[in-house]
């Protein structure tokens with residue numbers, strides 16, 4: 103395929119490189135990041151998108167996605183597929199998909215899980231929203247950049263799946279960290295805590311795969327000074343998106359709301375910016391019970 107790729111940052115660059123390695127012809131555009139080796143450089147987003155079979159975007163947020171979409175949709179070839187892999191609000195995903203479909207394009211919102219490591223290794227999980235035809239056209243590209251792609255329903259449902267998943271992740275990470283800090287104060291050895299919880303009903307991905315306690319469980323960012331991994335500010339972004347969506351559809355999400363508030367304080371006033379999201383554990387370690 104002839105592919106346009108817009109947004110070549112931490113995630114986009116390795117994803118585009120994997121498409122090149124699989125034999126596709128990729129033309130990229132980014133406002134500041136350089137094109138990875140093998141990706142032809144376009145001077146504008148429109149140039150990267152013109153005449154391509156597929157255009158992939160990997161951008162910071164919904165506002166930027168809307169601006170880029172308005173620029174590229176009019177120049178894209180009829181029948182081409184517009185695949186947005188950014189994590190954005192559900193409303194922006196649906197608005198952009200509508201514009202694309204009105205212009206005779208296929209549209210898929212396909213946010214990812216798996217982070218920078220998954221992007222480099224080609225092992226991302228794609229959560230896709232859009233028509234069957236759009237998903238079918240994008241699927242071979244998902245198979246190159248990832249190991250799993252789930253078609254979650256119509257436009258916006260990929261973003262819905264992503265923010266629900268990450269709301270669970272934020273909540274379970276906080277619960278795991280506060281439990282470790284409580285266990286410390288009760289004199290329970292962290293390794294024993296891991297041995298019990300990881301094989302009991304308190305187990306979760308946060309405990310079993312991404313354990314926030316250094317030296318315990320599998321290797322994780324905790325073993326590397328809490329260098330991300332998945333940065334606390336990206337978790338905050340996703341939790342905010344979940345609460346924005348919950349508000350829009352009148353869903354009661356008290357744990358998600360509490361997690362968003364905790365990560366907000368952590369990132370904005372407690373030095374959590376630039377730390378992995380599991381650095382909630384050293385945060386709790388230092389704290390006392392509020393009155």
Ligand code: NAD
Pocket residue numbers: 108109110111112113114131132133134135147160161162163166169170187188189190214215216217218331332333336339
């Ligand atoms: P990033 O900031 O490294 O990359 C975004 C890129 O978009 C930057 O290079 C920036 O210059 C470029 N950009 C911004 N505006 C642009 C425009 N108008 N035209 C062209 N390029 C533009 O971010 P990232 O870590 O690659 O994340 C990208 C998306 O993936 C985000 O939506 C993020 O939430 C999501 N995501 C990230 C991770 C992760 O671990 N980093 C994991 C899952 C999902």
